[in-house]
Amino acid sequence: MSFVAILRAELFRLTRTRAGRVGLAVPALLAAAQIGVAELMEQLTTARAAASGAGAASETPSETAFGPLADGVGGLGAMALAMIALLTGAFAVVRERDQGSLPQWLLARSRGAVVLGKALGTCVYVLLSFAALLATSMAVAALRHDYSAIVDDGYEMASAGELWLEVARGCAAGLPALLCCACFGVLASSLAASVGAAAIAAIVPFTLLALFQSTLGSAADRLFITYAPFFSERAPLARLGKVARAFSDTHWEQGELLRAALVPTIEAAACLALAWLVTRRRPA
Amino acid sequence: MSGAPTATMPAPAIELRGVAKAWRGGAALDGVDLLVPRGKVVGLVGPSGAGKTTLMRVALGLLAPDRGSARVLGAPAAAIARHSCRVGLLLDGAALEAGLTVADNLALHVVRHGRKPVDAKPLLQRLGLARLAGRRAGRLSQGEAIRVALARALLLEPDLLILDEPVAHLDPALAATALDLCAEAARQRGAAVLLSSHQLAELERIADRLVLLHRGKVLLEGELASLLATIQPAVRIAARPIEKAQALLAGHRAVRNVAPLRVDGVALLRVELASATAGHAAAELNGALHAASIAVDSLAPERPTLEELFRRTLAGAAP
Numbered sequence: 001m002s003f004v005a006i007l008r009a010e011l012f013r014l015t016r017t018r019a020g021r022v023g024l025a026v027p028a029l030l031a032a033a034q035i036g037v038a039e040l041m042e043q044l045t046t047a048r049a050a051a052s053g054a055g056a057a058s059e060t061p062s063e064t065a066f067g068p069l070a071d072g073v074g075g076l077g078a079m080a081l082a083m084i085a086l087l088t089g090a091f092a093v094v095r096e097r098d099q100g101s102l103p104q105w106l107l108a109r110s111r112g113a114v115v116l117g118k119a120l121g122t123c124v125y126v127l128l129s130f131a132a133l134l135a136t137s138m139a140v141a142a143l144r145h146d147y148s149a150i151v152d153d154g155y156e157m158a159s160a161g162e163l164w165l166e167v168a169r170g171c172a173a174g175l176p177a178l179l180c181c182a183c184f185g186v187l188a189s190s191l192a193a194s195v196g197a198a199a200i201a202a203i204v205p206f207t208l209l210a211l212f213q214s215t216l217g218s219a220a221d222r223l224f225i226t227y228a229p230f231f232s233e234r235a236p237l238a239r240l241g242k243v244a245r246a247f248s249d250t251h252w253e254q255g256e257l258l259r260a261a262l263v264p265t266i267e268a269a270a271c272l273a274l275a276w277l278v279t280r281r282r283p284a
Numbered sequence: 285m286s287g288a289p290t291a292t293m294p295a296p297a298i299e300l301r302g303v304a305k306a307w308r309g310g311a312a313l314d315g316v317d318l319l320v321p322r323g324k325v326v327g328l329v330g331p332s333g334a335g336k337t338t339l340m341r342v343a344l345g346l347l348a349p350d351r352g353s354a355r356v357l358g359a360p361a362a363a364i365a366r367h368s369c370r371v372g373l374l375l376d377g378a379a380l381e382a383g384l385t386v387a388d389n390l391a392l393h394v395v396r397h398g399r400k401p402v403d404a405k406p407l408l409q410r411l412g413l414a415r416l417a418g419r420r421a422g423r424l425s426q427g428e429a430i431r432v433a434l435a436r437a438l439l440l441e442p443d444l445l446i447l448d449e450p451v452a453h454l455d456p457a458l459a460a461t462a463l464d465l466c467a468e469a470a471r472q473r474g475a476a477v478l479l480s481s482h483q484l485a486e487l488e489r490i491a492d493r494l495v496l497l498h499r500g501k502v503l504l505e506g507e508l509a510s511l512l513a514t515i516q517p518a519v520r521i522a523a524r525p526i527e528k529a530q531a532l533l534a535g536h537r538a539v540r541n542v543a544p545l546r547v548d549g550v551a552l553l554r555v556e557l558a559s560a561t562a563g564h565a566a567a568e569l570n571g572a573l574h575a576a577s578i579a580v581d582s583l584a585p586e587r588p589t590l591e592e593l594f595r596r597t598l599a600g601a602a603p
Contacts, residue, residue, distance in 0.1 A: 005398030012395050017383030100376030103346050104436075107364060107371055108396045 002109050006117025007124065009108075014088065014125045023084045024129045028136035031077030035068045035140045065138075065145035066163045070244035072137025073171065074237035078229035081133060082181050083203075085126045089185020090202035092118040093279065094192050115190065115276045122182040130178065134171065150246045158246040166243050173257040174237035177227035180264035181206070183271040184224070190275040190282070206230075224264035236260045295358035296321050297444045297476030298343050303352035305338055305500075312338040313349070314500040320476045320493075322443070325467055327491035327508070328480040329594060335500040336480045340375060340446050343478070357444060372437035374447045378429035382422030386413060386432050389421050393436045407435045410465065412458060427453040434462055438469060445469060445477045451486060459483060463490045488512075488590035496594065498601050508590070515588035515596065516540060518556045519566045521573075522581040526551050529578045536572060538565040554586070 014020040042063070093115065096102040105114045147164070150157045158166075185202045192198035210231045213220045220226045220234075229237040236257060243252065298320035305313040312335045320326045328336050341347040342354050345361035354361035357370060364371065380389050390404045408414045411431045421429060434450050445466060451459035467490040469475040481487045494511055496504035504511060523529035526544070533542045533555055541556040557565040566583060573580050 005396060008398075009392055009396035012388075012392055013381060013384065016385075016388050016392075017381070019383055099382075100379035101381070103341075103344060103373060103375055104379060104393070105396065106346065107344065107373055108398075 003113040003117035003120065006105065006109050006114050007121045009105075010092070010118045010121025011124055014121065015128075020125070023088060024125070024132055027077035027081040027084065027129055028132040029077075030080050031072035031075060031133050031137045032140045034075045034077065035072045035137060038068065038071060039144055063145055064150055064160075064163070065141040065147045066150075066160075066167065066244040067241065068141035068145065069137050069147075070167060070170070070240040072141060073134055073167070074174070074229055074235070074240045077133045077137070078174075078178075078235075078237045079231075081126065081129055082178055082228050082230040084129065085122070085178050085181035086185045086202050086206055087199060088125060089119065089122050089182040090188045090192075090198040091195060092122055092186050093189040093275070094198040095189075095195050098195050111279050112276050115186065115279050116272060119183055119186040119272050119275065122186065123179045126178055126182050127175070130171075130175065163244055163246070167240065169252070169257055170236045170240035170243060173260040174227065174229060174235060174240070176261050176264040176268070177224050177229070177235065180224040180268040180271070181228055183268035183275075187271040187275045187278075190278040221259060222263060224267045227260040227264055294322055295355070297357055298478060299353075299355040300339070300343060301353045303339070303342055303349045303354055305335075305342060305347060305349050311500045313342065315352070316497070316500070316502055318343075318495060318502070318505070320444075320478050322476045323470055323474040324492040325470045325477040325479060325490050326493045326495060327487045327590075328478055328495050328497065329482075329484065329487065329590075330480075330497035330503075331598065334497040336497055337375070337448055338500075339497065340448055340478065340480070344371070344373065344375070344446060370443045372440065372442035372445045372447075374430075374433050374437045374450050376448070378421075378424075378426075378433035380421035380424075380429055380432055380436075383420065385418050385420055386424070387417040389432060390436055390439055393439060397440060399440060402439055404435065404439055407438060407465075411435055411461065425453075427455070427458065430454060431458065431462065434465070438465060441469070441473060441475075443473075443475055445475055445479070447477070447479045449481060450479060451481055451483055456486075459486050460489075463487075466490065484590040484594055491590075494590070494593075496597055498598060503601055504593070504597050511593060512588045512590065515593055516556050517559075517565070517588070518554055518586040519569070519583055520545075520547075520586055521553045521555055521569070521583050522550060523553065523573055524579045524581065526553065528576070529553060529573060532572065532576050532578065533569065536569065538568050 096105055109117065147160055149159045184206065188202035189198045192201050206225060209223060209225045210228065213223060213226050213232060226232055226234050227236065229235040232238060296319050298318060300316055300318040303313050303316045304311065316339060318339065330336050338347065342349050343356060343361055345356065345364040348362065356364055381392060384392060387404065394402050405414065408417055411434065413428065413431055413435065416424065416428060421432065424432065430450065430453055437445060437447060447466065450466065451462050454462060463486050466477050466479060470477045488508065491508050493506065494504065494508045495502055521529065530542055530544060530553055533539050533553065538558055539555055540558045543554045545552050545554050555569065559565055566585060570580060570583055
């Protein structure tokens with residue numbers, strides 16, 4: 001496979017530079033901070049309720065580690081990861097052109113292989129960062145709670161096994177949108193004339209569509225941004241927080257997870273095809 | 285230019301035929317023919333904007349020519365990725381990854397070509413970079429960065445080296461070492477080297493062939509020694525009184541031109557000879573000066589240089 005060497009080289013580059021390592025760690029650190037702060041707030045609320053003599057705390061289902069885990073996976077860390085995926089993709093090709101190193105890549109493999117290898121390298125990098133985010137969230141969430149069943153008034157609303165399954169389904173359905181962010185960035189990268197232009201070309205439409213996707217009606221279903229954990233309540237990772245707490249109104253809808261997986265996958269492929277076409281026609 | 289390669293002769297490393305490339309500002313290359321044989325160092329010279337870098341980009345398949353054909357290592361230049369690690373490149377400056385260390389920059393090159401790890405230490409040592417292996421490329425000086433880029437180009441022992449200004453920003457000693465490495469690649473491994481430089485004296489030392497490009501056209505092309513032999517021979521004479529010597533030599537039949545010049549504060553005459561046999565003509569001039577009671581302090585033949593060839597060829601070129 002001619003793109004494998006490029007994929008490995010891109011991954012080597014991303015994991016050896018300081019900026020690349022920061023990009024790997026930031027989502028995990030944000031998630032840890034978010035879980036920690038939420039935990040602190042909860043303790044304060046509990047303490048205040050206890051001080052005022054209210055028994056509200058005992059009326060809510062017992063908190064397990066699944067809730068904080070889902071908050072970590074779908075919260076600020078995931079938002080940062082979406083942005084990192086977008087920017088890493090946006091810099092993938094154009095910065096090589098900017099610094100004059102694109103010929104070094106094109107000398108190694110064909111243009112198609114370079115675009116595909118760099119995009120897939122960025123995707124693997126995003127997966128690594130997500131793995132770090134997930135592992136950190138799991139570890140931090142387990143500091144104060146157990147990964148146990150959710151029990152309300154002695155009734156088991158969801159077993160630990162079911163909750164693990166829901167978390168796994170949410171992550172699996174949420175990941176394609178994150179990977180599509182990277183591929184959308186690569187498309188912007190191949191179209192843009194400079195690193196700055198690539199960043200703007202990736203961030204501006206992404207952010208605008210993310211902010212206003214709720215106004216797009218049914219068209220939003222066909223946009224990967226709807227499923228990216230970036231100001232979207234419909235993103236599987238963002239919805240995971242409620243699902244993992246077994247709230248009654250937050251079950252996955254029929255076909256929701258499949259749509260969340262398929263739409264970004266198709267759009268990622270389209271972005272890569274376009275990026276390849278553009279790179280093939282542009283002088284290096 | 286030689287004809288097409290025969291079955292027994294390996295294809296030249298680079299073969300450009302009638303290559304033309306135009307930008308909006310005009311023609312960058314205009315009907316360029318170029319042959320870079322294996323095992324030879326070909327110096328590519330020309331004033332800034334002559335089209336040297338464009339020519340290299342066409343040869344690398346990075347730019348498609350408007351007309352003509354470009355072949356590299358026996359295949360169309362557009363398919364250069366097929367050759368992968370057989371081509372070493374220094375183009376557009378050092379083009380290093382600023383966030384990676386020197387060692388990681390070289391390792392990235394190896395990974396990119398899908399090769400197993402290579403020991404870069406000997407090469408780094410040769411180029412005076414051993415102590416910088418752990419330094420980030422963004423913190424290197426321009427000269428250090430160029431040397432790292434040169435090490436990268438040489439690392440996988442390519443069959444073809446295309447080097448655009450590889451000794452820019454280098455001090456004379458390092459420039460000599462860098463060019464020696466390029467020459468060794470050609471002499472010892474049979475690599476073809478296409479090298480552009482404005483440091484003509486250094487280039488003259490290692491180049492086997494020369495291509496002089498001006499306004500997108502090849503003005504001069506051939507074996508360097510043969511091209512230098514075409515320069516009108518000249519001698520430098522220190523004589524007293526110099527004005528009398530100048531007047532006498534100006535009218536001599538063996539002299540084409542006489543010009544005064546000053547070297548290290550000493551007044552000299554630079555005498556271009558009419559015939560190619562400098563030794564015989566110099567003896568004749570010496571005799572004529574003595575006969576006219578002019579004291580000759582020194583009389584030395586001037587070695588033809590690439591710089592002189594460059595200057596004269598461009599002076600004769602259309603403006």
